[in-house]
Every structure is written in C-alpha cells, then in structure tokens.
Amino acid sequence: MCAQLLSTKPYKGTRDFYPADMKLRNWFFGRIRSALELASFEEYNGPMLESLEIYIAKSGEEIANEQTYNFTDRGGRRLAVRPEMTPTVARLVAGKINELNFPLKWFSIPNLYRYENPQRGRLREHWQVNVDIFGCDSYEADLEVISTAISLLKVFDADSSMFKVHINNRRFFNDVIAAIAGTDAEGSRKVSKVIDRKNKVPREVYEKDLIALGLDADKIAKIDALYTMSVAEAAALCPESRGAQELIDLFAALEALGLAEYCVFDFGIIRGLDYYTGTVFEVLDTAPENNRAMFGGGRYDNLVGLFVKNATVSGVGFGFGDVTLENFLITHNLIPDIYAEGVKVLVTKFDDVPYSEYTKIVSTLREAGVQSSIYIGSKKFGKQIEYAVKGNYSHVVIMGGSELEAKQIKVKDLRTREEVTLDSDKLVEYFSAQ
Numbered sequence: 001m002c003a004q005l006l007s008t009k010p011y012k013g014t015r016d017f018y019p020a021d022m023k024l025r026n027w028f029f030g031r032i033r034s035a036l037e038l039a040s041f042e043e044y045n046g047p048m049l050e051s052l053e054i055y056i057a058k059s060g061e062e063i064a065n066e067q068t069y070n071f072t073d074r075g076g077r078r079l080a081v082r083p084e085m086t087p088t089v090a091r092l093v094a095g096k097i098n099e100l101n102f103p104l105k106w107f108s109i110p111n112l113y114r115y116e117n118p119q120r121g122r123l124r125e126h127w128q129v130n131v132d133i134f135g136c137d138s139y140e141a142d143l144e145v146i147s148t149a150i151s152l153l154k155v156f157d158a159d160s161s162m163f164k165v166h167i168n169n170r171r172f173f174n175d176v177i178a179a180i181a182g183t184d185a186e187g188s189r190k191v192s193k194v195i196d197r198k199n200k201v202p203r204e205v206y207e208k209d210l211i212a213l214g215l216d217a218d219k220i221a222k223i224d225a226l227y228t229m230s231v232a233e234a235a236a237l238c239p240e241s242r243g244a245q246e247l248i249d250l251f252a253a254l255e256a257l258g259l260a261e262y263c264v265f266d267f268g269i270i271r272g273l274d275y276y277t278g279t280v281f282e283v284l285d286t287a288p289e290n291n292r293a294m295f296g297g298g299r300y301d302n303l304v305g306l307f308v309k310n311a312t313v314s315g316v317g318f319g320f321g322d323v324t325l326e327n328f329l330i331t332h333n334l335i336p337d338i339y340a341e342g343v344k345v346l347v348t349k350f351d352d353v354p355y356s357e358y359t360k361i362v363s364t365l366r367e368a369g370v371q372s373s374i375y376i377g378s379k380k381f382g383k384q385i386e387y388a389v390k391g392n393y394s395h396v397v398i399m400g401g402s403e404l405e406a407k408q409i410k411v412k413d414l415r416t417r418e419e420v421t422l423d424s425d426k427l428v429e430y431f432s433a434q
Helices: 019-038 052-059 061-067 086-095 139-154 170-181 185-196 203-212 217-226 231-236 242-256 322-331 355-367 381-390 401-405 424-432
Strands: 049-051 069-072 078-081 104-108 111-113 125-134 163-169 263-265 279-285 293-300 315-321 344-347 371-374 395-398 408-413 419-423
Touching (some): 049 052, 086 315, 125 322, 139 293, 139 315, 170 217, 279 322, 293 322, 315 322, 344 381, 355 371, 381 395, 419 424
Parallel strands (some): 344 371, 344 395
Antiparallel strands (some): 125 315, 395 408
16 A cells, blocks of 8 residues: 655645746846845845734734744744734844944845735735834935835836835824814724725725714715815825824825826825824725736834834835736736847767866856856756757757867757857857857
8 A cells, every 4th residue: 555645735825946946036036136236225134023012013913823834833932923024124123223223225025925815915924024213203215215116116117007006194194084073083093994805895894894883974975075186186185184294295205206207196005004103005906807906005203113112113114015016017027038049059979078077167167157067967968958958058068089080069059950060168258249
C-alpha cells in the first residue's frame, strides 16, 4: 500500500513564485525602490513576529484575534505574525525617539499575513510597499506622501486616465458631520462607519443605518450633497474647521505641482481605521474591469503614543500590496517584455573540447559583466539550442574542436538568427557592443 502523497499546492491564500514570477516581482519592486530612494526615502524593516498587544491596542481585541495568525509561545507570550507594518514602524520610531533625525522619510516592502477569506486583490499573504513620514505636522508631509504615491504609478508609465487619488480629511469630515447631524465626536465616528461602507451595501441599508443614528431625511440629503461638491464648495460649509484649511492648502499645492489632474476631492473617503486624524486618501483604478481602490493611507498622529508616554510624533503614510499593483499593471498593459531584455549568453559544449576551455569563456564573460552560463548536461547540440530558447537566452556561444584549433568562436544571436565567427580574444568586445 502506497503512502498518500503530499499536496503540491501552497497554503490557501499564499502563492509560489517560480523564477519567471520572481523576475516580474523584482522588476516592479526594483523600480519602486529606486523611485523612493531617489526621493530620499530610507528603507527599514522589522521582525515577522510582534506582540499581539500592539494590534489589540490599535484595532481592538476582537479584530486583532480574528484577523491575525496568533499563538502563545513556550514562554507564555502572546505573539502575532504581522498583519500590517504601521504598528511596527511606530514602535521603531518610539524606540529611538530621542536619537532620530526628524522629520523621517521611511519605506519598507515587507510580507504580511492576515487571516481572511482570499479573493481578487486580497490574499492571506502579500507583500506591501509602505511609505511614511514622521515628525511633520503640516500639509507639506501630506503633499509629499500623495505626490510620492502618484510618482510610483507614473514610473510604470501610468497616466491620469488610469487612476485617480480620492482625497478627504477626517478632521473636516468630523466637523461637517457634527454640524449637520448635531452630534458629538463619538456620534461622528459612528456616522463615519456607515459612510465608509456606503458603496458596499444597498442604498436602503445605508439610509436605515443613518436613521438609526438619529439622522432624518433632510440631514441625509445634506450629506449626499457633499459627495458631488468641489473642495472649495465643501470647505465653505465649515470654514472654521482646521481640516477645511488643510484641504484647501493641500489642493492648492497639488495644483501648483501639476498634479491636480490625478486628484479629486471625495467626501466619501473615510478610511475605516480610527487612528486616522487628518488627510485620508485612496487611489482608485479607473478601468471598468478593475474599478476598485488599489491602496490608500493618510495622517495618523497618535500611534507613537502607544509606546512612549506623552509622545506627539505625527505620522502620515500609505501602503499598497503587490497583488493590487500587479492587477493594475496587467489591466493597463504596463508590463514590458522583461524576459527578453538584455544580453544573456549560453555557452554550448562539445565532447571534443576540454570542459576547462568552456569555463575559461564563462569566467571571462562574467568578469566583463556579461550574464552567462555553460550548458550543464550531456544533450546534443540541437537540444542545447532548444534549452537556450526556452531559457530566454539572447545568444549562444559555439566552440567545437575545429574552432578551438583555429582560436575562433562562433556567436549566434537568437533574436535575429544571425551568426558571426570571431577571434577568441574578441568575444568580450563583441558583447560590449550589444
């Protein structure tokens, strides 16, 4: 009786990355990393495991327990596999709060785990680009973060027809709701939860939930009117609001930067997490087949205070996942033929040539910075060429016994099918010209 074979499938909600998959990921993460470093953001990282307490303090025990992979270790400590990076970076900032050079411009690209039902754009494991600025209280940090988010999509040649940044302000939202509904801060928070899921439930459910919070038809109509207003029209409803002025300053700066075409005011953008305190935004794909929020972020000014008493380090940032980015790039046909880029050389081999002669060729090519490899195995020449084609090699080097004796080498360009014969000492010169 045979033992049952193990499954070749990865754990539900996670993915395997074969070399071709990694080439794509390294390509887009490489572009993102280069763009962030160009803007003087510095990379950081943290441990995969964190104390469950920091997620309970941030989101509440029920959410922390239900949405994390958590366990008690042998020392009785309650730990979680990180579901997000924001609490970790707040802890890092708090840990060296008196040593760091504020304002900070930091980024990371960690892998994260959340126990949720896998669906399009949301998996149990994903990689997330996190970009944050700490220690700047003004709209200037909000502007830097939003302009950076736009630049990370533009680096892939995305334009304003492909995505829009929808912007609101939590301070402004709370002030307007308080004025319309005649409620306090807690009442505004409850209304925000209803508005945050406005597009995810039927209209009658949305109205029923607002009525349950004490809003009548007239008040609901006043809130509805806000969804179609410009930032100037909306701000005029509550001119004394600090959030209103922050919005006006932010949109004026975006206009001056030439980024207004990418941005819209959207009173319906709330960002459901309670720790947001000011600017909030979401980046939406405009394609009908992928019309969804790709990522978002905003200002959070109180998280560092979870770790250091009376700490008042402000923060603003955003995060977006690799799954939604890849869906966006595929939807808009923004992925070039990365598998055919550059020079990649396969040195074929023959039985009548000492193996050491081929290792000399590869060593010379690699020292010159040319990506190259010797064919490993014992297949005939035709199969070696077939291997090169399937492996996306651009060239093959051919040296049999007659070429070795004549001190010559043949090079075949697999892209053009052209073949040239060179003196052995001209090989590096040939590839330097490619």
